[in-house]
Amino acid sequence: MSEKTLHNPHLKENPFKVPSGYFQQVEARWANGEVPDQVRSDPGKGRRFIRLLRPQLQLAAAFVMLFGIGYLLLLITGRNETRQMQTEELSVLSEWSSLGLDHRDVSNLILENLFEEDQMTPVVDPDVEDLIDYMDYPGFDPVNLALSTNNE
């Protein structure tokens, strides 16, 4: 046998045959909707829906994860702040109680302080000269103004 056996064109001819009407039967079988077992038991088919939705599911999962992380962070920092405020309040209250004060005394104290602050604001009568300077605009005539008004 020579090395050129495969170059023989006769070998390239199709030696296989099919029974008569075979392809017509195939078409008929397919037309009847007969599905081979291999297709029916294809494990990939059941997951097709999930495969289609996979990108959307991944996106949704990413959003949920981000929101979850954000919520957890807020929850943790919020708790810390509340705890800090509670601790501060408790320390202030304990300080007041050591001085023999309760919340009424404290509120009175605050109100009094505010009142005192208001009282402490000085009420000063404006100087007449300053007033005239303030009202000195073009066409201002203090004499006519005094005559035309009923001010005493």
Add this chain to the structure above:
Amino acid sequence: MVLLHDDADDILQNTLLKAWTGLPSFRWQSQLFTWLYRIATNEVLTFLKKSKSLQQVPMEDRLDTDPQLFNGDDMQKALQKAILNLPPKQRLVFNMRYFDEIKYEDMSRILGTSQGALKASYHHAASKIQEMLKEILL
């Protein structure tokens, strides 16, 4: 690639089914022929992998016993028996090149393998077949 007509039927039906369901995702960046061929070759390789353990009668024996199947002479029978003894991927490469005369460039797109590897695979398969033909026909 497969000898039995029923097996070929199943593979063809699976191929067409997958092509039909996968057609919306086909991006038309490659040729339709290449895409269909790729699905078919994947189906064939999957089928051969699955049926390897289930085969009770060796395929090459069917060439002798099934008159409905084979119509060739002794030389053609020897060649087919030699081809059946190749590993599936090598058999695929040999059939595509030898019988279908597909260009290496197209084969590379279909099989996702480099042209160099395909050429090497084909020449390796051809030399193996030559050796087997010697043994069978002598």
